[in-house]
Amino acid sequence: MATTLLVAGTASHVGKSTVVAGLARLLASHGVDVAPFKGQNMSNNARAVLTPNGSWGEMGVSQYVQARAADVAPTTDHNPVLLKPRGDSESQLVIDGQAVGHYEAGTYYETHWDDTRKAAKRAHARLAEDHDVILAEGAGSIAEINLHDRDLANIETARFADASILLVGDIERGGAFASLYGTLELLPADIRRRVEGIVITKFRGDPDLLDPGIDELEAKTGVPVVGVLPYDDPGLPAEDSVSLPAEGNRKTVGEDSQTETVTVGVVRLPHISNFTDFEPLARVPGVQVTYLPVEAEFGAVDALVLPGTKNTVDDLLALREAGVGEAVASFSGPIVGICGGYQMLGEQITNAGIESTVDRDTVSGFGLLPVKTRFQREKRVQEATVSVDGTGPINGATGSVTGYEIHMGQSEPLSTISQPLGEQSAVHGSVLGTYLHGLFENRNVRSAFVETVANQAGVDRSTHPSTHHSPYDRARDLVTEIEQEWFETVFPEAVTDMEASR
Incomplete structure (x- = not known):
């Protein structure tokens, strides 16, 4: 039976995902057979992966990244229950990769709690049969006492997986000692006994x-x-919108040196999803990615992106009301629309009521x-590999690219048009639309x-270096600050394997 460690937190965004990815990379690099797990995730950043029965399904991006760090093929067993928020306290429920329906929180717990718990328990059991170590990631705070009877990612996982617990607290936001102490005090007695150690991050x-x-x-x-882990951002994809600016605010990530940069503006849609599509751009030296509020002026950016969204029609109407349509039409630089953003850049959307509550069938x-x-x-969910015929914003790109599609609409050309990324893409002048998430993870397209x-933009990029360090290795380097003696206590067999591999 596999050893399971639950990496739980005092709050959201304290570094749980990074710690799991780093531990996965560290153990895997020493030959330990390790896999990630998150019983229930809430995120609109999803990836298309295979389910246990061999079909395509969805899972949260953090577990996808952690599987890659562990050098195992991502599967929905790594994240068997996914909630994708779509506004108004409602989320789409995905079990074992397949969309089940849309539910408010109360309805979800009343009608699907038993199903989701059983799905998570079965997924963990399958992983435990195939791997020696399971690194489970908790969700939010493990001390939400109002949810302890239905906390699938934390309390239930700790119990059915017979897991040891590593508690993570973020010192950057202040109050770390109080948060750690209070979290331990509020845990149920059986869960409290499982806590084997504390890590302070950032x-x-x-x-x-x-020390005192x-x-x-x-x-x-x-x-x-x-x-005690030093502050560092390894560059792993963010799991949720906590890392994004609030609506109406602006945030810039990427190159901040005194050398010339190019700036890619991403419109911060009200229901933005899969914004991790643009993190590979932010890791390119000499590139900034700035998230723009819908009311922003676009003159300060060199390229414009309309990202994916959980609610294309409502976001399109919100942008139109804010005057974004005129601003996009007058923008002189390259424009890229991905998934929902691609749909918005077209002439019209029909069957609009399938996704939205609008009272008309067609939206311009x-x-x-x-x-x-x-x-x-x-819903179309699948990985895709297509040949590239680079034109427009990806002029000069050749070869092939791999990504994934998660969408409910199909787009058709109204005239003969260049399709540089296969049938589900279009280019007109300097405007590109595609359904391919993960596009900029491909070096050929990203560089072009x-x-x-x-x-x-007239920017000279010859002074910028062209390489960057692996985010998986940077996460691994962070967790090497964790004491070796603790590893020997929690992973005795794994540590033996690690020592033998040195």
Whole structure:
């Protein structure tokens, strides 16, 4: 039976995903057979992967990344229950990769709690049969006492997986010691006994300054602090919109040096999804990615992107009301629409009521691409590999690209048009539309896009380096701060394998 470690947190966005990815990379690099797991995730950043029965399904992006870090093929068993928020306290429920329906929170717990718990337990059992170590990631705070009777990702996972627990607290936001102490005090007694260690993340400065607080925390709780991880962003894809600016605010990530940069503006849609599509661009030296509120002026960016969305029609209407249609039409730089953004750039969307509560069947798009989209109730979920005939914003790109599609509409050209990324794409002038998520993870397209943007903006990129470090390896380097003695306690057989591999 596999050893399971649950990496739980005092709150959302404290670094759980990074710790799991780093541990997965560290163990895998020493020959340990390790797999990630998250019983229930809530995220609109999903990837298309295979289900246990061999069909295509969806899973949260963090578990996809963690599987890659562990050097195992991603499968929905790594994230058997996924909730995709779509606004108004409603989420789409995905079990074992397949969409089940849309539910408010109360309805979900009343009608599907038993089904989701059983699905998560079965998925963990399958992983435990095939791997030696399971690294489970919790969700939010493990101390949400109002949810302890239905907390699938934390409490239930700890129990059915017989897991040890590593508690993660983020010191950057302040109050870390109080959060860690309070979390331990609020845990059910059987869960509290499972906590084997504490990790403090995102520390800046001299860690010796924490020693008095660590000593007192350990004395009060009896739980050892087994690592203080320095502040670093390895560049792993973000799981949820906590990492994005709030609506109406702006955020820029990427190159911040004094050398010339190009800036790619991503419109921060109200129901934005799969915004991890643009993180590979932000890791390119000399490139900034800025998330723009819908009311923003676009003159300060060199390229414009309309990203994916969980609600294309409502977001399209919101953009139109904010005057974005005119701003997009007058924008002179390259424009890329991905998935829902592609649909918005077309002439029209029909069957609009399938996705939205609008009282009309047809909604006009921005008209920058001669295509029309018809919504269908069946969702298309699959990986895709297509040949590239680079034109428009990806001028000069050749070869092939791999990505994934998750959408409910099909787009058809209204006239003869270039389709540089297969049938589900279109280019008109400097405007590109595609359903292919993960597009910029492909170096050939990413490089062609950046060069096209730089050339049009008159930016010299010859002074920028062309390499960057693997985010998986950077995450691994972070968790090497965790004490070796703790590894020997929690993973005795795995540590033996690690020592033998050195």
